[in-house]
Amino acid sequence: GITDEQQAWDFIWDYNDKAESVSYRSVVAAWNYNTDLTPENSQKQVEASLAAAQFDKEVAQNASRFDWQNFNNATLKRLFDKITGLGTAAQTDQAKLEELNNILSEMDNIYSTGKACEYDDSSNCLALNPDLYDCLASERDYDRLRFCWEGWRDAVGRKLKDKYPRFVELSNDAVSQDAQNWEDTGAYWRSWYETADFQEQLENLYNQLSPLYNNLHAYVRKKLREQYGQDKISATGPIPAHLLGNMWSQSWINIYDLVEPYPGKTSLDVTPKMQADGWTVDRMFRTSDDFFKDMGQVEMPQNFWDNSMFVKPADREVVCHASAWDFYNAHDVRVKMCTNINMDDLVTIHHEMGHIEYYLQYKHQPVPFRRGGNPGFHEAVGDLLALSVSTPTHLQTIGLLDTVDDDNEADINFLMSMALDKISFLPFGYLMDQWRWGVFNGSITPATYNQEWWKLRTRYQGIVPPIPRNGAKDFDPGSKFHIPGNTPYIRYFVSFIVQFQFHKALCDTSGHTGPLHKCDISAGPNKAAAGEKLARMLQMGSSQEWPDAMEVMTGQKDMSAQAIVDYFQPLITWLEQQNQGETLGWDESWTPRY
Ligand SMILES: C[C@H](NC(=O)O)C(=O)O
Ligand SMILES: [Zn+2]
Secondary structure (H helix, E strand, C coil), X not given: CECCHHHHHHHHHHHHHHHHHHHHHHHHHHHHHHCCCCHHHHHHHHHHHHHHHHHHHHHHHHHCCECHHHXXXXXXXXXXXXXXXXXXXXCCCHHHHHHHHHHHHHHXXXXXXXXXXXXXXXXXXXXXXXXXXXXXXXXXXXXXXXXXXXXXXXXXXXXXXXXXXXXXXXXHHHHCCCCCCCCCHHHHHHHCCCCCCHHHHHHHHHHHHHHHHHHHHHHHHHHHHHHHCCCCCCCCCCXXXXXXXXXXXXXXXXXXXXXXXXXXXXXXXXXXXXXXXXXXXHHHHHHHHHHHHHCCCCCCCHHHHHHCECCCCCCXXXXXXXXXXXXXXXXXXXXECCCCCCHHHHHHHHHHHHHHHHHHHCCCCCHHHCCCCCHHHHHHHHHHHHHHHCCHHHHXXXXXXXXXXXXXXXXXXXXXXXXXXXXXXXHHHHHHHHHXXXXXXXXXXXXCHHHHHHHHHHHHHCEECCCCCCCCCCCHHHHCCCCCCCCCCHHHHHHHHHHHHHHHHHHHHHCCCCCHHHCCHHHXXXXXXXXXXXXXXXXXXXXXXXXXXXXXXXCCCCCCCHHHHHHHHHHHHHHHHHCCCCCCCCCCCCCCCC
């Protein structure tokens, strides 16, 4: 193979220009389909995906003419390593590749257009966003909640059941043809973390955090028993899944009012004030942009405001699940979101803008390096900034809280609200890809999809379905966006760990003193230094392995649960006191009264 590294660089820059325009065309086609779910747009999106895959394959073949594994220049070698990794684009059978893309497109459409219709009126149907979200968040009638929970799974999960096995088969067949001959899609996805003992590290992190989760679970279970009755919820069993304020029981913030430790303090639920003060969607996005600018990051460019989709259109079907989009041309970046006026969506806006910030900060990198340090880092940026924005003192600064009670009870209330978002998520974030990796490696088969899903859901989350599941018809994993959407999920578990490490690091750099949970990095005397550190990490993209990016932020290279435990320590102590006499954990054999 060619050993001349100058010739290799020429190859890279020629590739880079072409990669930008090929990526642009396929992202535009995906954007057009996601914002207007028509058959024509689906067809165009599949065609663009196939063209991009063809380009990737040709580049990989040309790159293999170089003896790149023996290059001296580490960056050049890393670039060649990235562009010879094809994933499903390695599929040489065009018909199979087209079928794979068509199934993905169909699954997206089924999920994003699904509706749950009233038992007694099939013309009265509820969409996930906002109708079923609102139902799970604010309904307090046990049976009505069950209708919303079951109706969504009937409408979407069941329709996807027979498509998913073929998708799995085609995805595995494709990645097996990659240069690394991946044994299955899960192995390929895990390779992005470049960490040999990745699964062990994840398990260790989870084991360190499950005591905290079990304490929160026991406290919430007790409060739900008070609300719904002792005949509906066992003192020692799992919690019925439809009572936790969220369609997937992955964030419990919407039942804060049922579990508030010290009532009578200033409400931390700022949604009523947002609505009373006439907050608009635009004001929500501007508030987020202002915070990024205040922290010395790059501001949203004009085309972001011109080309994004911020609200659900009335005249067409779209993919409502929020996402951020990089058009690989250094200036066209967008968010697609069906925004509602509430605190949840203000936090989500920061999450999505965090992705945009990464795109803007690493746009000078060659295309293969325009990724997060690892996929979890990309998910962590926006959440990291939202940890500061969510503090009562910051919410007061932006006019969402009139008074801030500064006492221990108010602190516990605040930490409870944060735990209902961040701690409740951990088992879900961990189990999603435990299930999917099992499906990809064949240990979970179509016949066992649903029972294995509920084994994991009960084992890790301590929840059970409120109605019996029908293994022959139900496909409950399909009722969660990321399964039909084929978006890997362990990235969110990684994010919920590392965002607290980043938060602690930036709080220290900003000169914050006092408890970690009171830190607002924009209030620190050295906030500029904190912003510069964040920008430096973002500009790296994936040009180096993620421990190097972790070191830039935190001074050390490993993932660690210490920061999230430090942040929640006052609540952990409080929960342990409250849970005296309670059973921690759950008896998996308990089932609700149907
Ligand atoms: C946590 C994850 N966030 C996202 O998709 O942006 C979710 O919504 O399930
Ligand atoms: Zn995200």
